[in-house]
Amino acid sequence: xxxxxxxxxxxxxxxxxxxxxxxxxxxxxxxxxxxxxxxxxxxxxxxxxxxxxxxxxxxxxxxxxxxxxxxxxxxxxxxxxxxxxxxxxxxxxxxxxxxxxxxxxxxxxxxxxxxxxxxxxxxxxxxxxxxxxxxxxxxxxxxxxxxxxxxxxxxxxxxxxxxxxxxxxxxxxxxxxxxxxxxxxxxxxxxxxxxxxxxxxxxxxxxxxxx
Amino acid sequence: xxxxxxxxxxxxxxxxxxxxxxxxxxxxxxxxxxxxxxxxxxxxxxxxxxxxxxxxxxxxxxxxxxxxxxxxxxxxxxxxxxxxxxxxxxxxxxxxxxxxxxxxxxxxxxxxxxxxxxxxxxxxxxxxxxxxxxxxxxxxxxxxxxxxxxxxxxxxxxxxxxxxxxxxxxxxxxxxxxxxxxxxxxxxxxxxxxxxxxxxxxxxxxxxxxxxxxxxxxxxxxxxxxxxxxxxxxxxxxxxxxxxxxxxxxxxxxxxxxxxxxxxxxxxxxxxxxxxxxxxxxxxxxxxxxxxxxxxxxxxxxxxxxxxxxxxxxxxxxxxxxxxxxxxxxxxxxxxxxxxxxxxxxxxxxxxxxxxxxxxxxxxxxxxxxxxxxxxxxxxxxx
Numbered sequence: 349x350x351x352x353x354x355x356x357x358x359x360x361x362x363x364x365x366x367x368x369x370x371x372x373x374x375x376x377x378x379x380x381x382x383x384x385x386x387x388x389x390x391x392x393x394x395x396x397x398x399x400x401x402x403x404x405x406x407x408x409x410x411x412x413x414x415x416x417x418x419x420x421x422x423x424x425x426x427x428x429x430x431x432x433x434x435x436x437x438x439x440x441x442x443x444x445x446x447x448x449x450x451x452x453x454x455x456x457x458x459x460x461x462x463x464x465x466x467x468x469x470x471x472x473x474x475x476x477x478x479x480x481x482x483x484x485x486x487x488x489x490x491x492x493x494x495x496x497x498x499x500x501x502x503x504x505x506x507x508x509x510x511x512x513x514x515x516x517x518x519x520x521x522x523x524x525x526x527x528x529x530x531x532x533x534x535x536x537x538x539x540x541x542x543x544x545x546x547x548x549x550x551x552x553x554x555x556x557x558x559x
Numbered sequence: 560x561x562x563x564x565x566x567x568x569x570x571x572x573x574x575x576x577x578x579x580x581x582x583x584x585x586x587x588x589x590x591x592x593x594x595x596x597x598x599x600x601x602x603x604x605x606x607x608x609x610x611x612x613x614x615x616x617x618x619x620x621x622x623x624x625x626x627x628x629x630x631x632x633x634x635x636x637x638x639x640x641x642x643x644x645x646x647x648x649x650x651x652x653x654x655x656x657x658x659x660x661x662x663x664x665x666x667x668x669x670x671x672x673x674x675x676x677x678x679x680x681x682x683x684x685x686x687x688x689x690x691x692x693x694x695x696x697x698x699x700x701x702x703x704x705x706x707x708x709x710x711x712x713x714x715x716x717x718x719x720x721x722x723x724x725x726x727x728x729x730x731x732x733x734x735x736x737x738x739x740x741x742x743x744x745x746x747x748x749x750x751x752x753x754x755x756x757x758x759x760x761x762x763x764x765x766x767x768x769x770x771x772x773x774x775x776x777x778x779x780x781x782x783x784x785x786x787x788x789x790x791x792x793x794x795x796x797x798x799x800x801x802x803x804x805x806x807x808x809x810x811x812x813x814x815x816x817x818x819x820x821x822x823x824x825x826x827x828x829x830x831x832x833x834x835x836x837x838x839x840x841x842x843x844x845x846x847x848x849x850x851x852x853x854x855x856x857x858x859x860x861x862x863x864x865x866x867x868x869x870x871x872x873x874x875x876x877x878x879x880x881x882x883x884x885x886x887x888x889x890x891x892x893x894x895x896x897x898x899x900x901x902x903x904x905x906x907x908x909x910x911x912x913x914x915x916x917x918x919x920x921x922x923x924x925x926x927x928x929x930x931x932x933x934x935x936x937x938x939x940x941x942x
Contacts, residue, residue, distance in 0.1 A: 363753065364712040382725075384837060385716035387754050388828030391888065406884055413709065415752045418790050419824045 428532030798823030
């Protein structure tokens with residue numbers, strides 16, 4: 349299927365915070381409490397629409413254990429968005445956010461949009477991290493923030509889509525150089541400007557940026 | 560198979576195992592990570608769960624009884640007798656007639672003797688005999704809470720569709736905890752790495768916890784030394800070695816992958832760290848492990864090279880792989896019918912590559928890394 353843009357995302361965060369479940373909820377609309385753990389990296393993809401444009405999200409889901417950190421770092425390359433996930437019922441996963449963020453900042457391009465996600469919001473009774481704390485952390489570090497539940501699907505769509513909106517906005521603002529794939533954005537193969545625009549003639553896929 | 564990009568409306572929420580074009584994360588029928596519904600049918604209104612001969616109730620590891628290779632019973636008995644004869648005089652066979660043992664491993668170890676054969680082959684029988692009581696001691700010692708926490712979180716995420724591991728507190732999960740915890744005390748430097756768990760689980764499917772532990776120790780320390788150590792350097796070196804060997808065996812595939820700048824760790828991490836337990840159909844996993852226990856890590860390299868052949872063909876067909884994503888999806892979701900045990904085993908034996916090639920490539924990559932590290936350090940010092 350044709351798309352206007354492809355955005356590469358990466359999902360990071362401690363082991364067991366629900367990274368794979370968030371991805372599965374977003375791509376397949378189901379929750380799988382029982383699944384094999386992620387070793388290395390897994391992939392998912394889905395099409396969304398923003399501003400009437402088809403955008404393909406290519407999502408890399410990573411292993412959370414610290415041992416894998418040295419190889420996870422190479423996945424950041426060319427990511428336009430990152431979902432940094434913690435578990436609201438486990439404070440240690442929140443405490444580790446700084447390390448994750450350092451890693452992300454160091455190994456990705458500086459314009460990468462980072463969405464902070466407090467997952468497992470359905471487990472209110474076991475909450476260990478206040479929503480305000482998540483908000484404060486996000487504010488302090490310039491991230492977008494949301495609490496989600498991969499189980500009930502609450503805010504899952506929004507988390508992925510709002511990240512894409514932010515990236516899209518950055519493209520509109522000219523912050524992202526869309527012709528440089530290292531930014532995690534690719535222009536779709538069939539994306540050509542509307543034929544009614546006079547400037548479109550002769551414009552190939554590469555020349556058909558947004559304006 | 561192209562990277563699936565179902566539009567919002569096309570997302571299929573059913574567990575339709577036939578739909579290969581469906582979104583790939585956990586959903587592809589050939590993905591070992593996929594955990595679909597149990598294989599259940601209804602009889603007299605009650606759901607009956609089918610368990611395959613290996614203990615799987617569903618998911619991609621489940622073997623359909625119709626697809627099984629069954630060896631004729633008299634042939635199997637003959638093989639069993641041969642193995643029993645070897646066990647009786649194991650030292651002599653290992654030192655004088657190793658090739659014969661190797662050939663018999665390549666043919667597949669009879670299931671009834673597999674557990675014993677693995678323990679003989681890797682030397683864990685010896686290890687256990689010389690470390691009597693050690694496993695229990697490890698269990699009694701207090702462990703590092705960080706490792707224990709990580710292990711506990713992973714217990715329900717190992718072969719969740721296997722009858723031994725499918726419920727909390729099941730004996731499989733309890734034993735898995737024991738093995739992994741004991742190992743963190745045995746080897747505190749490596750502690751617990753998540754990729755260890757599937758290995759330990761497969762061993763537990765075949766033998767009691769203490770035996771599985773020593774077998775596990777043997778694998779970690781002799782077969783895949785350094786794979787689970789902090790920094791995962793050994794796995795990255797082997798990734799480079801694999802890529803180097805690919806250049807020799809399938810230059811066109813090598814070129815394609817090089818052009819798309821696909822780092823080996825993107826496709827081989829799970830293959831190597833989990834010794835194909837999450838990649839191949841179960842009967843093939845066991846045949847690969849039979850050879851692995853006898854011949855070591857080179858078997859894993861050979862299987863990996865064969866997978867490239869299976870996916871892209873000898874000539875190298877990349878027409879569905881315009882970008883890295885499609886190439887990776889193809890490598891990660893190989894249709895199960897192409898991974899038949901006989902086919903994979905025979906292909907590994909036919910590969911035009913020998914031990915010396917592998918050793919040479921290994922030395923080359925180690926050297927390359929050292930030079931790279933040196934120049935990095937040199938660069939840093941200068942700046």
